[in-house]
Amino acid sequence: MKTLFFSLLISLCATNLFAQMIKPADPFAHTYSIVARDSATGEMAVGVQSHWFSVGTVVSWAEAGVGAIATQSFANVSFGPRGLALLREGKSPQQVLDELLRDDEAREYRQVAIIDPQGRVAVHTGNKCVDYAGHTSGTNFSVQANMMLNDKVWPAMAKSFEKNKNLPLAERVLAAMQAGQAAGGDIRGQQSAAILVVKGQSSNKPWEDKLIDLRVDDNPQPLQELERLLRVFRAYEHMNRGDLAIEKGNMQEAMQEYTAAEKMFPNNIEMQYWHAITLANGGKTAEAAAMLKKIFKKDKNWQEMTRRLPKAGLLQVSEKELKQLLGE
Template sequence: MRNSIFLFVFLGLIFSRTHAQFFKKDNGLAHTFSIVARDEKTGEIAVGVQSHWFSVGTSVSWAEAGVGAVATQSFTNKSFGVRGLALLKSGKTAHEALDILLSDDAGREVRQVGIVDAKGNVANFTGKNCVDFAGDLKGKNYAVQSNMMLTDAVPAAMAKSFEANAQLPLAERVLEALKAAQKVGGDIRGKQSAVLLVVKGEATDKPWDDNHLVDLRVDDHPEPLAELQRLLTVQRAYDHMNNGDLAVEKNDMPLAMKEYGAAMKMFPGNLEMQYWTAITLANNGDIQKAALMLKAIYAKEPNWRKMTQRLPKAGLLTVKENELKILVQ
């Protein structure tokens, strides 16, 4: 109850300062830390966030392939995400887009925004009424911003981490920056949700492939960054599985098995990865090795045996009848 009373009093004070009703039900609060960034080598664009607020990814993080990324936080204005990307798409730079967004915003002094465009231009803003500790920094191809932090060390820690991890893929690099923020205190209220969003640097005529390379959200978790790390590892494992499938299509079995092996090493407890690797072996004529793998899978989950029996009809298992009998033993 006391927390609720404090919040209403705080909102009332802010309202009286700006003389405008800028806090709307469909926007909400997101006192948090975030980073928007571009990978100079690949052109990929990303936004990463952590907050002690439920489902922060539904309001703070916005990105579009070939356009840029926006983080809108503190007293969040969701329209900044949609309008910001539209401005970038129209040819505005990150700084120009930010100036336009803030120009007619009655609540600008409680806003915090970070923007990166597809060329690596960055801009950010922290309103003077954002809750301490609040601040931001900009560097080459990235901008970091934070408010309601336990210490004032968060922006510098994020910037240092991002610059020091240039060898990492962009998603992992952004995640390390978020971890660095948490290590120096993070949100004064604690941890609850996080998001990691990565899109291509150039749009194509296949937008379904452009957005999103990585699109991971943790809506409610005691350790959101640890969970985000786990999910990213799972995605990387499935990336290897997809690469293996493509290699099979090209009849490059050595590459396919290498990719499948990498996937299973990253996610050893996943029976489905093991299963489809075994099926690929069977389709390639290695019935005995496939049967050994399948036997171990069936022991853990018998329903996979039923799956094997159904695959020939769908054309996904192309073996002789006697070979099928060996595979379902």
């Protein structure tokens, strides 16, 4: 199928008409995607899956307090940053879409969707997008697809998003993409996927406003891997909250968060390790030593790490307790 696709492109370019409209820099990001907003938190997201390498670096654009954009099919990547800039000026999604398409000679080969912090949506599917192609928009979301196996993909995504209101936005977006795949997905198969989530309002701290940015660039089961990464991300959220609880001196809350993280990611040695160190700092030396013994057996480097922690103030125990922790 891929060989046939590129043969077709060469044939089209030979006519010169197609070549005049589509620039060499325009990626062939044929795909399905969703732009969405969480009405409770205000968060905005873009989710995408495609049989194309690193699709998330092409399709997904979002900025806290500004909006989220998916640009695909024969993707005009400039629609991402240019669209966000226009939203930042106060234009509505429809006004932005109209302006982006106005001077684009290849507009009928484009597919683009835009959502803003108010949940307003604008979407375009050009009539030259490869079948099956289409879109469905609703309250706080738009789903769009092209080069699909059938015309059931985007309706399935919309149905999934609307029924999963109880899920956090990232999980809700992932569920919509999984529904699209189950309905048929990309006619070429799967290769890459991504989820990008930003805050609904800007804090003027960009490093804090991007909440989730997960990409699977090349994998035979990208949605399955994306689901795993999202689960790991949530586990580390518990770890971070545990660290914050320690900073505040709340050992009980820290232990609860570390335990929750380990349940979500039971094979991660580092989570077990910091759980043990927290126990040691809380005076539970014997319990911590028992955990560390199992960790050291798997990897001796963690034993050396433990020797270094007192100097950094991360392990506050006596010399006797340190030796007990080290198993000496």
